[in-house]
Amino acid sequence: MGSEHFDTASASCRRYAIGAMTPAAVVCPTSAEQLAEVLRFCAHERLAVVPAGGGSKLWMGDRPERYDVALITTHLAALVDYDPGDLTLVVEAGMRVDALAERVQAEGQFLPLAVPFADRATVGGAVASGLEGPLRQYYGTARDWVLGASFVTGDGRVAHSGGRVVKNVAGYDLHRLLVGSLGTLAVLTRVNLRTYPLPGQTLFLLIRFSRLDNAAAFLRQLRRSPIRFHALDVLTDGWAELLAESLHFDPPTVCVVADFRGSERACARVRQDVEQLASGVQREDITACTGDQARAATLRWQELLQAVWTLHPESLLIRTSLLPTAHSDTVALLEAEAAPLGFRLGVLARATGTTYLLFRPVSPMPASDSFLALWERIRAFFQARGLHGCRLYAPAALQETTTVWVGEASALDVMRALKNAFDPCRILSPGRFVGGI
Amino acid sequence: MSGAWVRELRAILGPDHVLTDPAEVQLYQYDGSIERGRPDGVVFPADKQQVVEIVRVANRYRLPLTARGAGTGLSGGSLARHGGIQVVFSRMRRILHLDPDNLLAVVEPGVVNWELSQAAARWGLHFAPDPSSQRACTIGGNVAENAGGPHTLAYGVTANHVLALEVVTAEGRLLRLGSTTGDPAGYDLVALMVGSEGTLALAVEITVRLTPLPEAVRTLLAIFDTTDDATATVAALTAAGITPVACEMMDGWSIRMVEAWVQAGLPVDAAALLLIEVDGLREEAEEKAEKVAAVCRAHRAREVRLARDADERERLWKARKNAFGAVGRVAPNCYVQDGVIPRTRLPETLRRIAEIGRRYGFDIGNVFHAGDGNLHPMIVFDQRQPGALERARAAADEIIALCVSLGGSITGEHGVGMEKDHLMLLLFTEADLELMRRVHNALDPDDRLNPGKIFPAGKLCGEIRAVTARA
Numbered sequence: 003m004g005s006e007h008f009d010t011a012s013a014s015c016r017r018y019a020i021g022a023m024t025p026a027a028v029v030c031p032t033s034a035e036q037l038a039e040v041l042r043f044c045a046h047e048r049l050a051v052v053p054a055g056g057g058s059k060l061w062m063g064d065r066p067e068r069y070d071v072a073l074i075t076t077h078l079a080a081l082v083d084y085d086p087g088d089l090t091l092v093v094e095a096g097m098r099v100d101a102l103a104e105r106v107q108a109e110g111q112f113l114p115l116a117v118p119f120a121d122r123a124t125v126g127g128a129v130a131s132g133l134e135g136p137l138r139q140y141y142g143t144a145r146d147w148v149l150g151a152s153f154v155t156g157d158g159r160v161a162h163s164g165g166r167v168v169k170n171v172a173g174y175d176l177h178r179l180l181v182g183s184l185g186t187l188a189v190l191t192r193v194n195l196r197t198y199p200l201p202g203q204t205l206f207l208l209i210r211f212s213r214l215d216n217a218a219a220f221l222r223q224l225r226r227s228p229i230r231f232h233a234l235d236v237l238t239d240g241w242a243e244l245l246a247e248s249l250h251f252d253p254p255t256v257c258v259v260a261d262f263r264g265s266e267r268a269c270a271r272v273r274q275d276v277e278q279l280a281s282g283v284q285r286e287d288i289t290a291c292t293g294d295q296a297r298a299a300t301l302r303w304q305e306l307l308q309a310v311w312t313l314h315p316e317s318l319l320i321r322t323s324l325l326p327t328a329h330s331d332t333v334a335l336l337e338a339e340a341a342p343l344g345f346r347l348g349v350l351a352r353a354t355g356t357t358y359l360l361f362r363p364v365s366p367m368p369a370s371d372s373f374l375a376l377w378e379r380i381r382a383f384f385q386a387r388g389l390h391g392c393r394l395y396a397p398a399a400l401q402e403t404t405t406v407w408v409g410e411a412s413a414l415d416v417m418r419a420l421k422n423a424f425d426p427c428r429i430l431s432p433g434r435f436v437g438g439i
Numbered sequence: 440m441s442g443a444w445v446r447e448l449r450a451i452l453g454p455d456h457v458l459t460d461p462a463e464v465q466l467y468q469y470d471g472s473i474e475r476g477r478p479d480g481v482v483f484p485a486d487k488q489q490v491v492e493i494v495r496v497a498n499r500y501r502l503p504l505t506a507r508g509a510g511t512g513l514s515g516g517s518l519a520r521h522g523g524i525q526v527v528f529s530r531m532r533r534i535l536h537l538d539p540d541n542l543l544a545v546v547e548p549g550v551v552n553w554e555l556s557q558a559a560a561r562w563g564l565h566f567a568p569d570p571s572s573q574r575a576c577t578i579g580g581n582v583a584e585n586a587g588g589p590h591t592l593a594y595g596v597t598a599n600h601v602l603a604l605e606v607v608t609a610e611g612r613l614l615r616l617g618s619t620t621g622d623p624a625g626y627d628l629v630a631l632m633v634g635s636e637g638t639l640a641l642a643v644e645i646t647v648r649l650t651p652l653p654e655a656v657r658t659l660l661a662i663f664d665t666t667d668d669a670t671a672t673v674a675a676l677t678a679a680g681i682t683p684v685a686c687e688m689m690d691g692w693s694i695r696m697v698e699a700w701v702q703a704g705l706p707v708d709a710a711a712l713l714l715i716e717v718d719g720l721r722e723e724a725e726e727k728a729e730k731v732a733a734v735c736r737a738h739r740a741r742e743v744r745l746a747r748d749a750d751e752r753e754r755l756w757k758a759r760k761n762a763f764g765a766v767g768r769v770a771p772n773c774y775v776q777d778g779v780i781p782r783t784r785l786p787e788t789l790r791r792i793a794e795i796g797r798r799y800g801f802d803i804g805n806v807f808h809a810g811d812g813n814l815h816p817m818i819v820f821d822q823r824q825p826g827a828l829e830r831a832r833a834a835a836d837e838i839i840a841l842c843v844s845l846g847g848s849i850t851g852e853h854g855v856g857m858e859k860d861h862l863m864l865l866l867f868t869e870a871d872l873e874l875m876r877r878v879h880n881a882l883d884p885d886d887r888l889n890p891g892k893i894f895p896a897g898k899l900c901g902e903i904r905a906v907t908a909r910a
Contacts, residue, residue, distance in 0.1 A: 085781055085783055086678075087674055087677055087678060087781075087782065087783040088677070088781040088782045088783045088812070089677060089782075090781065110680060134622075142595070142599060143621075145598075145599075145627060145630050146595060146598075146599050155874060159870050159873075159874065160870060161868070161870050161871045161874045162867070162868075162871055163867075163871065163875070165779075165846075165847070165848045165866065166781070166846060167779040167780065167781055167811075167812055167846070167847050167848050167851070168779075168811045168812065169587060169591065169596065169779050169808070169811045169812070169813045169848075169851040169852060170779055170848040170850070170851060171584065171585045171587075171596075171634050171848075171850050171851065171852055171853070171854055171855075172848050172849050172850050172855055172859075172863065172866050172867075173855070173863065173866070173867060173871070173872075173875055173893065174631060174634075174635055174875045174878055174879075174893075175585075175598070175630060175631065175633075175634055176631075176874065176875065176878065178598070178627055178630035178631065179626055179627060179628075179630060179631050181627060181630070182623065182626075182627060183626055187626075198682075199677075199680030199681070199682060200680065222540055222541075225542065225651075226539065226540075226542065226562075226563070226564075226651055227651065228563070228651050228652065228653055228654040228719075228720065229720065230719065264720075264722075264723060265722065265723070265726055267722045267726065268719075268720055268722045268723045268726070271720055271721075271722050272720070323618055323620040323621075323622040324620070325541055325619055325620060326540065326541050326620075327538075327540045327541055354620060354621060355541075355619075355620030355621075355622070356620060356622055390618070390624035409624065411624040411625040412614065412615045412616070412624070413614050413615070413616055413625070413628055414625070416608075416614070416628060416881070416882065417625050417626050417628070419881035419882070420626060420631075420878060420881050422881065423874070423877035423878050423880070423881045424874070424877075424878075435625070436624060436625040436626075437625065439625075
C-alpha cells in the first residue's frame with residue numbers, strides 16, 4: 003500500500019476509536035482494487051474492519067465485537083461523472099458531502115443529502131448510515147435516489163448493482179440493501195445519485211400549539227393536502243428551542259414547521275391556505291417568513307439532530323418510527339414512563355412517522371444510574387408495543403454497556419443469511435448491527 | 440406420479456381451485472411478452488395460509504413455484520419456465536385496510552392497480568405507479584417487477600411506494616418485512632424484495648403508500664416536424680429545471696397507428712409528438728404549463744395544444760396507453776422492448792434504432808417515457824415468416840446492447856424475466872451475478888421460486904459477447 007496510506011501511530015488510530023476500542027491500524031486505499039485487496043487480506047487473517055469516511059458517524063450502531071483495522075475511504079474522492087442534463091452523477095464514496103453539494107449547486111442543481119456533520123461526512127458514509135432528514139417529505143430517503151453503487155464485499159469481491167440511469171429494474175437492487183447497513187455488508191466505493199433542479203423560493207412556516215395532539219392532527223392534515231411541502235415536522239420541548247434560538251423566534255412549547263418551495267405566487271397561496279386551515283384548529287399563532295430568514299430557518303432545521311451533541315450533552319436520543327395517528331398517544335405514554343425517573347421528553351417527528359425522542363434530566367445533576375434505569379424502562383415499553391428503534395446518543399457510560407438497538411426486528415434469520423452472503427468471514431463491523439450482526 | 444401432489448393441493452384448496460387439465464393449463468403459458476412457459480398445474484389460493492400450504496407441497500415434491508397476477512407482464516416474469524406449480528393470485532384481491540389518515544393501504548397481491556387508486560380517490564388519494572396495463576395488472580405483479588408507468592417521472596416507481604410486505608418464504612414461513620412508516624428495522628428487505636421478480640419470496644400482503652391527488656393537472660400536446668426537435672425539447676426541459684410529472688414521446692409511425700384506432704385527434708402528418716403533463720397547486724400547474732409551452736415553441740414545435748378539460752386529457756392518455764394495442768391490431772406480431780439511456784443521449788439513440796430497423800427490414804415504432812430516458816421500441820414482424828422471430832429478437836438485442844453502450848440499462852420497468860436473462864452479462868460482471876446468486880440462495884437455496892429467471896444460463900455467455908461485439 004505504501005507507508006503513507008497505512009498508519010499504526012497511536013494518534014491516528016485514536017482518531018477512529020469507537021468508545022474504548024481503538025484499531026491497530028488505519029488504512030486509506032487509493033483505488034477500489036486496492037481496497038478489495040485490503041479486505042481479502044483482512045478476511046484471510048480474520049481481522050475485523052470498520053469502514054469509515056470522515057469518521058463523523060462512528061457513534062452509530064453498537065461497539066464492534068473486534069476492531070483491528072479502520073478502513074478509510076477519503077482517498078477515493080473523485081466526482082467520476084456528472085451529467086447535469088440527465089440529472090445523474092457517479093461519485094466516489096469518499097467525497098465529502100458538502101463538496102459534492104457545492105459542485106452540484108454550481109450547475110443549478112440540488113442533492114437531497116442532508117446528514118448531520120455534513121462538513122466531515124462523506125457520501126458513502128451518509129448512505130451507509132441511513133440517516134434521514136426533514137427533506138424526506140419531498141425527496142424520500144437514500145433508498146429513493148441512490149440509483150446504483152459499486153462496492154467491495156467482506157471477502158474482497160468488487161461488485162456493483164443498479165446503474166446510473168433514473169429507471170432500472172435489472173437484477174437485485176443490492177445498493178438499496180446497503181443503505182443504512184452501517185458498513186456491515188460491504189464497503190461502498192462509488193455511489194450513483196439522482197440530482198434535482200434547485201427548488202424555488204423558500205416559504206418557512208411555524209405554527210405554535212399548546213398541545214401535541216392538536217399539533218400532530220394538524221400535521222396530518224397538511225400532509226394529506228395537495229400542497230407538496232419540502233419538509234413537514236412537529237417539534238416539542240428541547241427541539242423547538244434549538245430551532246427558535248438563533249432565529250429570534252420566541253421558543254414555542256409545541257410547533258408544526260413547514261417548508262414549501264415554489265414561485266412567489268405559489269408561496270403566497272400556500273401561506274394563505276395554511277393560515278386558513280390553521281384558523282380551524284386549536285393553535286396559538288403563526289410565524290411565516292420568506293427570503294434569507296426562511297433559508298436560515300430551514301438550514302437550522304436540517305442541522306437540529308447534530309445540535310443535540312453540543313447543546314444537550316446530558317441526554318438520551320432515540321430514533322423510532324410511529325404511525326402518525328398513534329403518535330401523540332405513544333408520546334404521552336412515554337412521557338409518563340420518563341417523568342417518575344426525573345426525565346422530560348422532547349419530540350422531533352416527521353409527518354411520515356419517523357420520530358426522534360430526546361430525553362433530558364430535569365435536574366442538572368442526575369443520579370449516575372438514572373440513564374440506565376430510563377433506558378431499561380424504554381426498552382420494556384418498546385418491546386411490549388412491538389416498536390423498534392435505535393439509540394443515537396447517550397452519555398458515555400450507557401453507550402459502553404448496552405446495545406443501541408431496541409425492539410425485536412423480524413426476519414433476523416434472513417438478515418443473518420444476507421450478512422453471510424456478503425461477508426462470509428464476518429470481518430465487516432462485526433456486532434455493530436441489529437441482532438448482533 | 441403427478442397424482443399425489445395434485446391430490447394434496449386439491450385437499451388444501453378444494454377441487455375447483457386446482458387446474459391440471461392440459462387444455463386449461465395451457466392458457467397460463469402466455470403473458471404480454473413473446474415468451475412461453477407452461478406450468479404442470481395452476482392453483483388459486485384464497486388466503487395467505489393456503490399459500491404457505493402450497494409452498495410446503497412444492498417443497499415435498501420438489502416442484503418449481505411461479506407467482507402470477509393478471510399475466511400482463513412483458514418479460515415472461517410470471518411464466519413457469521420450468522413447469523411446476525403456477526400460483527395465481529386472482530382470488531386474493533381484497534383491499535384489507537385503507538387508511539387515509541396515515542396515507543397507506545394494506546392490500547392482497549391480486550388487487551388491481553387501478554382499483555386501489557379508485558378506492559383511494561374518495562379520500563383525494565391515489566397509488567402513484569401507473570403502468571399502461573393498470574386497469575388489469577395487480578399490485579403483487581407491480582411489486583415483483585418494480586413496475587413503473589408514465590407518471591413515475593415525478594412520483595417514482597413501485598419501489599418508492601411500498602412500505603411493508605408480508606411474504607411466504609421458500610421454506611413456507613410467513614414473514615413480515617419493513618414497517619408501516621417505511622423505516623426498516625435492520626436491513627431494508629422490502630427494497631430487496633421489490634423488483635426481485637418472485638425469485639426470493641411470495642408477497643401475500645402489501646402495505647403501500649398513498650399519495651394526495653394534485654389540485655390541478657395540465658396536459659400539453661406538442662407537435663413536431665422532426666424527431667430531433669422533439670428529443671431536443673426533452674433535454675431542454677430538464678436543463679430549464681422543469682420537472683413534468685410525465686413526458687411521453689410518440690414518433691410519426693406510431694402516431695398514425697394509434698390515430699387509426701383511437702381517433703384522439705392526433706396529427707397524422709407529424710414526425711413526433713410529446714405528451715407532457717404538469718401538476719400541483721393551480722398556480723404551480725399554470726406556471727409550469729406556460730414554461731413547458733415556451734420551451735416547446737423555442738424548439739420549433741409546430742403546435743402546442745393544452746387539453747381543455749378532463750375529457751380531452753383522458754383521450755390523450757388513452758391514445759398513449761393503448762399504443763401497443765393499436766400496433767398489435769395492424770401487425771401480425773409486435774415485440775415491445777424496454778431499454779433505458781441517459782436522457783441526454785435521446786437524439787442519437789432514436790437515429791440508431793431506426794438504422795437497426797432498416798438493417799433488419801422491420802418497422803420499429805417508438806412510444807416511450809422520454810422524460811426518464813425509458814425507451815419502448817416496438818418491433819413489428821410476422822411470425823409466420825421463417826426466421827422472423829429470431830431476427831426480431833436479434834434486432835431487439837442490438838437495441839438493448841446500444842442502450843448499455845450509452846450508459847443505460849437493459850430494462851427500465853418490464854423486468855429481466857426470461858426475456859433478458861441472456862443480456863444480464865451486458866450490464867453485470869460474473870462477480871456481480873455471483874453475489875446476486877448468493878443473495879438469492881440465502882433466501883431460496885433450492886431454487887424453488889420462479890427458477891430460470893433473471894440469472895443467465897451459463898452456456899449463453901458466448902452469445903452475449905457476440906451481441907456486445909455487434910453493438
